[in-house]
Amino acid sequence: MLRRASFAIACAVAACFLGTGDGGPKSTASARPPACARRGPLRITPLDVQRVGSTVALARFGDRTVAYVADEDDRDLHTFDVDGARELVTTPLHGAPSQLLVTRDGRVVVALRDRAALEVLEPHVYPEEPLDERCAVETPDEPVALAMTPDDATLLVSSGWGHRISALAGETLAPVFERTLAREPRGVVVSDDGKQAFVTHAVGGKMSVVDLAAPHAVRSVDMGEHGDLRSPERVALVPRERTFDENGNLKKPKPITEATPRAACQGFALARTFEPSGRVLAPEVLVDTGDHEASPRGYGNAGALPTEMATVAVVDTATGEPVEASLTVQLGVQIGDKGDGRKECLLPRAAAVDAVSGTLLVACLGLDAVVAYDAAAAQPVNAEVRRWEVPGGPTGIAVDTVGRKAVVWAQFDRAVDILGLGDPLFEQSTTVRVSLSRQATPASEHDLAMGRRLFHTGIARDGRACASCHPDGRDDSLVWSTPDGTRQTPTLVGRLEGTAPYGWNGTSATLEQHLASTFSRLNASALDGRQAEALLAYVMQLPAPAAPSRAGSPDEIARGREIFHGAEAACSSCHGMDGHSPDGLKHTVVGTGEFDTPSLRFVSGTAPYFHDGKYASLEDMLAATDGAMGKTGQLSPEDRRALETYLRSL
Ligand code: HEC
Numbered sequence: 001m002l003r004r005a006s007f008a009i010a011c012a013v014a015a016c017f018l019g020t021g022d023g024g025p026k027s028t029a030s031a032r033p034p035a036c037a038r039r040g041p042l043r044i045t046p047l048d049v050q051r052v053g054s055t056v057a058l059a060r061f062g063d064r065t066v067a068y069v070a071d072e073d074d075r076d077l078h079t080f081d082v083d084g085a086r087e088l089v090t091t092p093l094h095g096a097p098s099q100l101l102v103t104r105d106g107r108v109v110v111a112l113r114d115r116a117a118l119e120v121l122e123p124h125v126y127p128e129e130p131l132d133e134r135c136a137v138e139t140p141d142e143p144v145a146l147a148m149t150p151d152d153a154t155l156l157v158s159s160g161w162g163h164r165i166s167a168l169a170g171e172t173l174a175p176v177f178e179r180t181l182a183r184e185p186r187g188v189v190v191s192d193d194g195k196q197a198f199v200t201h202a203v204g205g206k207m208s209v210v211d212l213a214a215p216h217a218v219r220s221v222d223m224g225e226h227g228d229l230r231s232p233e234r235v236a237l238v239p240r241e242r243t244f245d246e247n248g249n250l251k252k253p254k255p256i257t258e259a260t261p262r263a264a265c266q267g268f269a270l271a272r273t274f275e276p277s278g279r280v281l282a283p284e285v286l287v288d289t290g291d292h293e294a295s296p297r298g299y300g301n302a303g304a305l306p307t308e309m310a311t312v313a314v315v316d317t318a319t320g321e322p323v324e325a326s327l328t329v330q331l332g333v334q335i336g337d338k339g340d341g342r343k344e345c346l347l348p349r350a351a352a353v354d355a356v357s358g359t360l361l362v363a364c365l366g367l368d369a370v371v372a373y374d375a376a377a378a379q380p381v382n383a384e385v386r387r388w389e390v391p392g393g394p395t396g397i398a399v400d401t402v403g404r405k406a407v408v409w410a411q412f413d414r415a416v417d418i419l420g421l422g423d424p425l426f427e428q429s430t431t432v433r434v435s436l437s438r439q440a441t442p443a444s445e446h447d448l449a450m451g452r453r454l455f456h457t458g459i460a461r462d463g464r465a466c467a468s469c470h471p472d473g474r475d476d477s478l479v480w481s482t483p484d485g486t487r488q489t490p491t492l493v494g495r496l497e498g499t500a501p502y503g504w505n506g507t508s509a510t511l512e513q514h515l516a517s518t519f520s521r522l523n524a525s526a527l528d529g530r531q532a533e534a535l536l537a538y539v540m541q542l543p544a545p546a547a548p549s550r551a552g553s554p555d556e557i558a559r560g561r562e563i564f565h566g567a568e569a570a571c572s573s574c575h576g577m578d579g580h581s582p583d584g585l586k587h588t589v590v591g592t593g594e595f596d597t598p599s600l601r602f603v604s605g606t607a608p609y610f611h612d613g614k615y616a617s618l619e620d621m622l623a624a625t626d627g628a629m630g631k632t633g634q635l636s637p638e639d640r641r642a643l644e645t646y647l648r649s650l
């Protein structure tokens, strides 16, 4: 995630067409390289039986076990000898890798998050040599996760910013089909029978279930709180905040008969079990954003329970529905931990199943731990069997079932941990830790690295981190109750420079002030000066999603731009040139209350809209705000569409 100079390696394959970053529309069909297939003899076989991508993948290379590690900071691939516990070589990549996967026909497929492409590599004669580049294949914006069907015939790619799933032929990587999904898809896994793909979403609380057979229907499953929301025990835990009317008189509390279901968030990781089969396991967090009629002291007021509670959702692949028990809030769990000091996994980022011990291993950012749960339990989160401390920033995990090892990649500390999966009673200190090589780091990046750690640290009294509500520096799409009323979490990526003041009401003149207010709302102890600076430096340079180049045709975008800057709609009179130099003033546009004009950068991917999230889509917003926020009622349907398309291109 930290920015570095990119490698100036020449593309070895004539047909390689990796984008130059100019964002021009590209054609998938014409740009396809002739051959992605393996050329040399079969040298590696994957050890992963689940056929899912991660930032670390294990393979047999001759009689050795190697791990391939995707290093997003250095934009390269490390080859690591697992038996010898040492790094063998690094292979430069054309972009920042998100996940990689070893195919059964002996290639390594790497998703390049910032290049909207997959890079396909093939090992050379010895594992000590860099891998050979085979080809590159275009994907929708920001490919984040990979999975294969059980027969390796189809490769699935989920794209976060492009919010799509793409299916490619396993061998040639020719496109098979593509479907649009909800916001921010992340992990993908295919059911045992190869018929359905399951996709988690970092925000929005849903799981997408995609039919792999034509017509490739997509279904959306609610992953939020299930169970009996009317049960007296559950209702008793509903927050009761005192509310006051305009004259400052205490309002009579409404009788409460049922709880508001918690929304799901942080759907990044995904795995499937073999025994019992037919279960997909999705570590996630259940969020209570608070009573929207109350004004709590901070962000949310969850009453007797913490605002965020970890769970592992179990989805039955036969019905495609979650098992209710796994999404039922456990009563009596103590704030932020399990009562014995064990913190909950609030930022799950990777998961893998160990078929021998029947456990689900989850890598947790913030905790810097791998937690093992009983994969067969009805409510795995309450069946924790083991946990390991790992280095900072675990983003990937791979299991060698036969060798009884799990290999973890910790991006922040840039280290590999080899965890022994044998019986803990007989194996004492089986963890082996090896730091991987890195390119020389300029001093300024040490502070960014510190900022990134702080962003993912549970600084709030109840364990929340900045990344809890701003996953990947974006937004959780949730509307929180706050001291000022309900407020939708704004995205931070690309939105902070030159957009003061901050907060929907523009109450913080500077980011430092806003940070102080955030700390107070989270009931967190303050950072020292250098830490606060590092955190803000990190937030200011969060990697932006790829330029949303595919919003529409250049002509349509140009027409929309004309309307945006024209006299009638006059959007630019407040939002400024291209929506990204807001006037810094407060306006009342709809309803009551004055709000600071927001930046519209990346607005296509930040639904819902307005301070209280009252509009689900840009279409709804434009239809409802005519006259109140620029004049749009006079626009022809084509022009209205052009304006929308232009907004999506910002
Ligand atoms: C509980 C969810 C939550 C957490 C945790 C959280 N934020 Fe926010 N953030 C919000 C909400 C909601 C707003 C809008 C607040 C408002 O307007 O009053 C916001 C606003 C912001 C803004 C202002 C953006 C703008 O364009 O005006 C910044 C910057 C920010 N947060 C950074 C952070 C940082 C850094 C952290 C960690 C220290 C953090 N947030 C933790 C929910 C959260």
Ligand code: HEC
Pocket (backbone or CB within 6 Å): 504, 564, 569, 570, 571, 572, 573, 574, 575, 586, 587, 588, 589, 590, 595, 596, 597, 598, 600, 603, 606, 608, 609, 610, 611, 612, 618, 621, 629, 630, 631, 632, 647
């Ligand atoms: C008078 C100043 C003003 C004008 C003119 C104006 N806006 Fe806004 N815009 C605002 C303010 C203030 C908000 C925040 C309102 C709120 O949250 O209640 C906003 C919010 C938005 C949002 C939602 C942003 C988000 O992240 O939720 C979009 C999109 C938007 N405006 C687009 C437009 C377009 C398109 C036009 C022209 C048709 C326009 N605006 C004209 C002031 C203005």
